[in-house]
Amino acid sequence: MRDTPYLVVDVDLLEANLAAMAAHARALGVDLRPHAKTHKSVDIARRQLAHGAVGLTVATVAEAEIFAAAGFDDLFLAYPIWAEGPRADRLRALAGVARVRVGADSVEGVRMLAAAVRARRPGAAPLAIAVEVDSGHHRSGCAPERAAEVAAAALDAGLAVDGVFTFPGHSYGVGAGSDAARDEAAALGTARDALTAAGIPCPVVSGGSTPSARAADRDVLTELRPGVYALGDAQQWELGSSGAASIALWACATVVSRREGVVVVDAGSKILGADRPAWTTGFGRALDEPDARIAALSEHHATLALPAGVPAPALGTRLRIAPNHVCSAVNLADALVVESAGVETGVWAVSARGANT
């Protein structure tokens, strides 16, 4: 018996999720390059490659370093890396041990990248970039029409250009997945055409988020980068991307306080994360009480409001709580307890936890 709260991965559900997305990518005829920021786990990443993934996506140089050290040799840093200071040296070292593609959305950014990897490696193979474009999420990414300008600057500075990418993050809204996939294809098509018109080959056209993956446009995309699909979470359940039955990670929590219609469990924001978009129904979901809602969340308390007529579980009852956003929950834990058919089979380290730089 372990003390609660702790995070559990059901390896059978994980495997089913990995197989389903791999089959989807094969059916579309696109490469699958899962985002490892979701799980930060070498064990899960190895399983993704075993299912046919072409490489990994990561968000930071630190994540790339950890996966490269574990033997992963094809990494996409899908982020507009600003390669200044120690990060420049780290990126140069990384590019010596793995095939590295880095995101960029500005001319200044690609010049900084070029300076970083050129400084002490005369004659070395060029670093590859992909131009990030905004497809409607309005976060980072240049306008699709400007992609060729960034790509040309990269070539001028001695970098290679793999192509273009976007993150259609506006897929995170109820019913928004298909429209976001359409926006994604339109932006990526415009960006690809801009490169082609400028005489710059564009072999990689990369998109994808878990809520939009099902509607990804095979005529435009060559690569999909979903992350959350591996483990699932309450957000994906409430978005309809995947059912509650496919959620492969939860916090095991104990009822520590109760009153009429309410129980408090010991899984709070310090194990679930505090993510609570306006379209969610609460701060996560209790898998054993699907009609209940987590009405409030503190650091060590989740306040679970039960539907009328449902008796409150007894003090000491253990409940499975799915976080709203699995990427946040995993990043709070040093390890994930692995179960198969309810029996503990091992523990996986969260090797890239806190790898923010």
Add this chain to the structure above:
Amino acid sequence: MRDTPYLVVDVDLLEANLAAMAAHARALGVDLRPHAKTHKSVDIARRQLAHGAVGLTVATVAEAEIFAAAGFDDLFLAYPIWAEGPRADRLRALAGVARVRVGADSVEGVRMLAAAVRARRPGAAPLAIAVEVDSGHHRSGCAPERAAEVAAAALDAGLAVDGVFTFPGHSYGVGAGSDAARDEAAALGTARDALTAAGIPCPVVSGGSTPSARAADRDVLTELRPGVYALGDAQQWELGSSGAASIALWACATVVSRREGVVVVDAGSKILGADRPAWTTGFGRALDEPDARIAALSEHHATLALPAGVPAPALGTRLRIAPNHVCSAVNLADALVVESAGVETGVWAVSARGANT
């Protein structure tokens, strides 16, 4: 030069915050027992004791173990601990090395605590409990009128009773601090009187949150347990508990993407935390751009919307981002970079990071 993002503590601002709350508690004539969940740092806890704190408050047995191992010998676990499984053994061991007070809000809970510490220590000094009562936050805590029932059960089971406590968490709302302090005093007064009427001494009447501390009732409370005051955060700024100038912790972040009126910095929810109560104006605040707002937050992106007419900082600019909730941010970091007058003077470990059990 360090790679961003990373958390910085300004030790001079920290010291001023510690001194101010210590002076406030002295002026009220109450004990100060700061909540260490905010900083999870042995270095900061030592400074709190140097300013006169009588001991520490913690949220979990794991936090208590870490602070006890560092020599702190007076600890209040202000949480309704369910002492089952390995936690029972851990609590028993803890009570052997420190003076431990544990929260309880149910008869079942105190019986479990008593069984835990009684099992293998015949004749040992009793564990002390304090009865948690609900003062309006509606999280854990029994009704104040029921406090004597829980206290009597504790005495029956062979535990000591220190008194009563509450967390007036409904102080977290703009202008809500004074009303919450009034509710806190009313609930604690009722609970204390219930114990007294039952012939149970009640030397400890413990309350306090940072937003309500200024209005704490000296005629009722004997002890204050604020946590956030040590470091401050964007929430306290927006609540008016403390000004921006007293915020002693921030993420040092870099501008990685920009467009008209917007910059994106590399401090996202994996370093700031995702806390975003409805009454806040965004997902944190940029201390160098006080009129800007963090309109969106992803794991590695904070999207900072600038007021009309304010030019967007250049790519590569470093900005100080105050998290909404400092307790969440600290729990994401392994270490805090310490600065004095803008010069790095050391690094403090976040010793109790992730100590959720």
